[in-house]
Amino acid sequence: MKARDILVGMTCASLLGAAVLASKAQAQDSIYVPLLTYRTGPYSGSGTPIANGMHDYLAMLNERDGGIGGVKLNIEECETGYDTKKGVECWESIKGKNPAVVNPYSTGITLQIIPKAAVDKIPILSMAYGLSASAVGDKFPWVFNPPATYWDGLSMVMRYIGGKEGGLDKLKGKTVGFIFLESPYGREPLPLLQQFSKDYGFTVKEYSVAGKEMQDQSAQWLAVRRDRPDWMIMWGWGAMNPTAVKRAAENGYPMDHFIGVWWSGSDDDGRGGGQTAKGYLSLNFNGLGSNYPAIQDIKKYVVDKGKSQVEKDKFAENFYNRGVYNSVLVAEAIRNAQKLSGKKVVTGEDVRRGLETLNISEAHWKELGFPNFAAPISGVNCTDHNGHAPAYMQQWDGAKWVKISDWIQPMKEKVRPMLDEAAKEYVEKNTGWPKRTEACDKSS
Amino acid sequence: MLYREAGQFKTSYASDQAVFPILQDRVGILIILVIAFIGIPVTGNDFLINAVMIPFLIFSLAAIGLNLLTGYTGLLSLGTGAFMGVGAYACYKLTTVFPDVNIIIWVIVSGFFSAAVGAVFGLPSLRIKGFYLAIATLAAQFFLEWCFIRIPWLYNYNVSAAIEVPQRELFGIIITGPRASAQTRYLIVLTIVVAMTWMASNIVHGRIGRMWMAIRDMDIAAELMGIRLLPTKLLAFAVSSFYCGVAGAMLVFLWYGGAESTVFSINESFTILFMIIIGGLGSLLGSFLGAALIYILPIILRFVPPQLGLPLHAATVEHMTFMITGALIVFFLIAEPAGLARLWQIGKQKLRVWPFPY
Numbered sequence: 001m002k003a004r005d006i007l008v009g010m011t012c013a014s015l016l017g018a019a020v021l022a023s024k025a026q027a028q029d030s031i032y033v034p035l036l037t038y039r040t041g042p043y044s045g046s047g048t049p050i051a052n053g054m055h056d057y058l059a060m061l062n063e064r065d066g067g068i069g070g071v072k073l074n075i076e077e078c079e080t081g082y083d084t085k086k087g088v089e090c091w092e093s094i095k096g097k098n099p100a101v102v103n104p105y106s107t108g109i110t111l112q113i114i115p116k117a118a119v120d121k122i123p124i125l126s127m128a129y130g131l132s133a134s135a136v137g138d139k140f141p142w143v144f145n146p147p148a149t150y151w152d153g154l155s156m157v158m159r160y161i162g163g164k165e166g167g168l169d170k171l172k173g174k175t176v177g178f179i180f181l182e183s184p185y186g187r188e189p190l191p192l193l194q195q196f197s198k199d200y201g202f203t204v205k206e207y208s209v210a211g212k213e214m215q216d217q218s219a220q221w222l223a224v225r226r227d228r229p230d231w232m233i234m235w236g237w238g239a240m241n242p243t244a245v246k247r248a249a250e251n252g253y254p255m256d257h258f259i260g261v262w263w264s265g266s267d268d269d270g271r272g273g274g275q276t277a278k279g280y281l282s283l284n285f286n287g288l289g290s291n292y293p294a295i296q297d298i299k300k301y302v303v304d305k306g307k308s309q310v311e312k313d314k315f316a317e318n319f320y321n322r323g324v325y326n327s328v329l330v331a332e333a334i335r336n337a338q339k340l341s342g343k344k345v346v347t348g349e350d351v352r353r354g355l356e357t358l359n360i361s362e363a364h365w366k367e368l369g370f371p372n373f374a375a376p377i378s379g380v381n382c383t384d385h386n387g388h389a390p391a392y393m394q395q396w397d398g399a400k401w402v403k404i405s406d407w408i409q410p411m412k413e414k415v416r417p418m419l420d421e422a423a424k425e426y427v428e429k430n431t432g433w434p435k436r437t438e439a440c441d442k443s444s
Numbered sequence: 445m446l447y448r449e450a451g452q453f454k455t456s457y458a459s460d461q462a463v464f465p466i467l468q469d470r471v472g473i474l475i476i477l478v479i480a481f482i483g484i485p486v487t488g489n490d491f492l493i494n495a496v497m498i499p500f501l502i503f504s505l506a507a508i509g510l511n512l513l514t515g516y517t518g519l520l521s522l523g524t525g526a527f528m529g530v531g532a533y534a535c536y537k538l539t540t541v542f543p544d545v546n547i548i549i550w551v552i553v554s555g556f557f558s559a560a561v562g563a564v565f566g567l568p569s570l571r572i573k574g575f576y577l578a579i580a581t582l583a584a585q586f587f588l589e590w591c592f593i594r595i596p597w598l599y600n601y602n603v604s605a606a607i608e609v610p611q612r613e614l615f616g617i618i619i620t621g622p623r624a625s626a627q628t629r630y631l632i633v634l635t636i637v638v639a640m641t642w643m644a645s646n647i648v649h650g651r652i653g654r655m656w657m658a659i660r661d662m663d664i665a666a667e668l669m670g671i672r673l674l675p676t677k678l679l680a681f682a683v684s685s686f687y688c689g690v691a692g693a694m695l696v697f698l699w700y701g702g703a704e705s706t707v708f709s710i711n712e713s714f715t716i717l718f719m720i721i722i723g724g725l726g727s728l729l730g731s732f733l734g735a736a737l738i739y740i741l742p743i744i745l746r747f748v749p750p751q752l753g754l755p756l757h758a759a760t761v762e763h764m765t766f767m768i769t770g771a772l773i774v775f776f777l778i779a780e781p782a783g784l785a786r787l788w789q790i791g792k793q794k795l796r797v798w799p800f801p802y
Binding site: 039079108111191208211309429434 | 604701761
């Protein structure tokens with residue numbers, strides 16, 4: 001019986017001691033870059049390669065250049081499991097350590113931390129995810145979502161479909177199916193899709209996939225079989241993607257009429273269907289393969305030295321490169337911030353200015369070691385926190401992704417008014433939303 | 445030693461039947477309250493208050509709610525998450541429709557909506573028991589979750605199907621929304637939790653609590669003694685859901701600052717159920733201990749190794765957290781199947797007679 005008492009006492013003591021320890025903050029002389037990642041849980045299939053790519057590029061800068069501007073980056077991952085609750089916990093645990101920028105990597109988490117960003121003075125980089133309306137810089141000075149919003153993405157998909165049909169007017173009377181993950185992420189494009197259906201006279205069929213049934217989806221695809229939509233568009237994530245691709249193939253849906261957003265285009269998603277998935281399309285905005293000097297540097301300085309968690313055969317897959325792309329934006333924003341502020345160790349406030357003046361021209365991409373890796377980022381400024389950069393269409397050839405189209409421009413004229421509208425509505429609903437007080441820097 | 449009660453004489457029935465008959469317990473509670481109300485807000489940093497204490501208190505309240513139903517009345521429920529959701533969505537609707545009424549009033553009032561929904565889903569409890577009732581409440585969980593997604597009116601037609609917390613004030617101090625300080629929110633949560641725990645304690649020690657326990661121990665005997673089963677069981681459902689509803693409203697308004705339907709998923713129900721099983725069924729103290737073990741332990745496991753400088757990957761820590769928490773749960777249940785509250789009781793008994801074994 002005594003042993004039990006001692007044990008209880010010890011548990012209590014360790015609980016207390018640990019709580020005290022956990023609350024101590026660290027001092028630092030490097031730039032702290034927290035990465036909210038997920039290598040566990042049902043979405044780890046999509047999360048792991050991105051986490052590796054993000055981490056490895058920044059680690060490579062540390063190894064090759066000694067950080068950015070001579071200051072080492074302190075890279076730290078916080079595991080969220082794509083769970084909003086844990087994401088908020090991560091935010092609370094990192095906000096005291098003066099983070100340069102936060103990458104939430106989940107639309108749900110992004111929505112939760114958007115209001116906190118302005119209060120805690122930490123910029124959020126939700127790269128091509130998150131709240132579409134946060135592209136409006138006047139209303140959301142602390143949130144950035146380049147290179148394109150989900151609404152841009154949907155407009156690019158529509159442009160592609162229009163190209164294949166011989167004009168978007170030809171869609172009149174046809175049916176477009178939209179299969180999406182039942183989450184803030186999956187629901188984002190719905191208002192624009194309904195707008196399109198009104199403008200071009202096609203019918204929209206919605207197939208929502210709840211998180212718990214994403215590895216099954218038989219009911220949804222049975223409905224697809226019944227409705228026979230002419231095109232299928234997918235906003236999926238995690239285990240939902242490969243399952244959907246497999247089910248589409250099983251149900252004999254023409255794969256070259258099935259288009260995923262850029263988050264539904266990892267190599268594992270294609271592999272889920274294997275040869276039968278041949279022809280499946282998805283948007284993409286980053287280069288494929290390892291044939292870029294900077295990617296080779298990552299291999300040389302990080303992967304070959306065993307400092308990465310990436311499996312050798314998954315190196316430089318599509319989502320790995322997506323993570324690298326994300327980290328390039330982070331690194332360039334920090335570099336900009338150093339230039340603007342004249343400081344070496346930049347704070348979140350400096351990086352916010354750095355992000356607002358983010359400009360990566362074609363020549364600069366080449367300079368960074370990424371020739372033709374991505375479209376130039378030129379449209380980001382104080383009012384536009386997105387840039388509305390183009391993307392291209394890629395196709396699964398049974399074993400790998402192949403680029404099949406040129407850059408597709410988003411329909412900015414359609415998207416932008418809707419963004420302004422949505423941002424206005426968001427601010428109205430959130431009484432007490434702070435007015436922008438941050439000054440505007442000239443683009444570098 | 446600590447618990448030597450020599451010299452403490454009970455001179456009235458009231459003092460003999462008090463909730464804390466021993467002086468040391470009363471002093472202990474007082475010290476805990478002083479630390480909670482003054483010590484933590486003054487000395488604690490944002491992380492401790494925001495990521496540890498506020499959710500711990502909220503989950504404790506939800507655990508108390510479920511404990512009233514499952515621990516005291518013996519009705520197994522898997523709908524806790526959904527009932528919390530009802531509270532949160534009700535509070536959201538109320539404060540957006542009537543923005544001038546103080547938010548704390550709405551947090552409390554939203555509990556009544558949850559209570560009404562809980563009572564409706566409690567109706568089958570007269571005819572079915574045990575696992576079968578769990579299935580019936582599971583239906584509540586799925587149905588309500590479906591409502592949170594499919595009825596856009598509930599989230600004011602928000603594009604992302606999420607509810608967002610507007611800024612609200614009390615006496616000129618911002619208490620909800622991102623600009624409210626952690627200390628303010630913590631004190632509000634703490635006040636509500638302490639007040640409602642005190643109420644729960646009075647309920648379970650009084651006539652109603654005794655009726656519930658009679659039903660739990662043997663419902664036919666309780667019926668023969670003149671306890672009307674249906675109203676009593678429905679009352680248990682209503683009170684339990686009231687607590688869960690208030691906890692849910694606080695969860696969104698005083699902690700998250702916004703939520704989507706997945707927050708109130710079946711996982712939430714299970715988490716709360718595990719809290720009361722580990723903490724101790726039919727014990728208010730157990731609700732707090734269980735919430736601490738299930739909620740705070742993983743946070744400590746997650747954030748301590750990096751603080752100690754152990755070079756572990758975030759994902760490895762996460763996996764280890766799952767394994768260690770699971771192992772501890774199994775260990776505690778083997779060591780004391782009646783829960784942590786019982787463990788504390790045994791320990792207290794030992795302290796009273798220390799250094800003698802009997």
